[in-house]
């Protein structure tokens with residue numbers, strides 16, 4: 142009998158959780174995977190600690206899984222198969238994944254299945270998947286069956302492709318996941334000839350473990366160090382992506398600066414790199430009003446309600462009332478605070494579209510904001526905001542939330558994990574540190590002429606000026622210490 146897998150449910154934080162919208166993981170099997178892929182990151186982490194058993198992976202207890210599922214908020218989509226394939230051969234005997242999917246259906250929780258098995262398209266599963274809840278990604282790393290067999294024990298690539306076609310044809314939300322993309326193993330013309338609706342790409346991350354498993358790969362291009370891995374620089378990744386001409390290609394990225402690039406310039410859905418069919422806005426807006434005036438009322442009443450429940454919880458704590466009464470109140474507050482955040486994000490997503498000037502005052506925007514009756518907005522943004530009863534600062538905060546939905550989701554999951562109530566200020570703090578991190582990883586390089594003009598406007602400010610000697614790179618440096626000196630009104634400079 143296989144050992145029990147106890148840590149089957151987790152919300153991933155840190156770098157990965159910051160970027161991934163589906164950071165809540167439920168693994169039906171763990172501590173090993175019968176597919177035993179040579180590039181497996183779970184394997185590289187667990188083998189090191191002697192915890193990887195590919196012959197006898199551990200199996201989660203379905204009763205414990207049900208207990209956890211009963212507490213998952215409805216709007217979350219859990220990811221199955223993060224640390225061990227949930228459709229590996231063991232599933233044919235244990236059926237824990239099948240039972241888990243039935244439970245997720247029963248509790249109306251969405252699920253994202255990531256697998257390398259054709260089993261996922263068997264009738265036994267297809268007949269159970271709920272089209273409103275199920276999202277499936279089938280990973281293929283090489284289209285040649287024989288080559289793939291040399292480094293992974295999963296279903297043949299041809300069988301996985303057939304599974305994608307079957308699920309696609311049956312109307313499921315399914316994508317081909319190329320993860321990791323290793324240039325040497327991909328036949329790009331063959332890939333581009335496939336009849337695939339949706340594709341997700343994740344690039345290879347290199348460490349000594351990977352180098353040992355794949356000694357023939359050319360690692361000379363993996364020059365970018367990030368975290369504990371070496372990555373391809375962005376221009377190399379762009380070159381590879383240009384070689385894929387399938388529809389709906391999205392990039393799942395680990396390097397923060399690159400993540401921002403794919404998000405803003407490439408991915409079909411900038412709010413969700415997995416590009417799931419039930420997009421994030423739809424998920425978030427379940428049961429939320431659509432009209433901006435209604436949203437405003439909802440947000441106001443919701444905030445009042447949170448204040449009063451917090452007071453009730455404090456009173457419960459003081460009086461030492463039963464735990465289940467406190468839990469019930471906490472859950473109520475968590476639900477309302479999440480709904481209020483969603484409402485504010487929705488308001489932000491609407492107001493961000495309002496042109497700043499009116500149509501008659503030389504409006505620079507071509508897309509004119511329309512109100513709920515699809516009538517062009519004749520007022521300026523500040524007037525519109527004022528009429529709606531918001532301040533400019535409030536709207537700025539709502540728009541910041543709307544632009545960072547993955548951080549909002551992560552803060553919600555973290556707060557729940559800590560038995561806490563998510564607050565807007567906490568989310569805005571998280572967004573701020575994320576933005577600083579991105580900026581630090583992507584310094585803005587401007588022409589020296591622009592620097593001079595900017596500096597002239599920044600008198601009386603304390604700033605750090607770093608002058609880099611570009612002489613060897615043939616860059617014409619036309620800023621001098623005298624110019625800087627003048628720009629700062631004869632301020633003192635350290636040499």
Ligand code: SF4
Nearest residue numbers: 174176177178181225
């Ligand atoms: S299928 Fe996934 S979890 Fe299993 S060994 Fe391969 S990469 Fe690891």
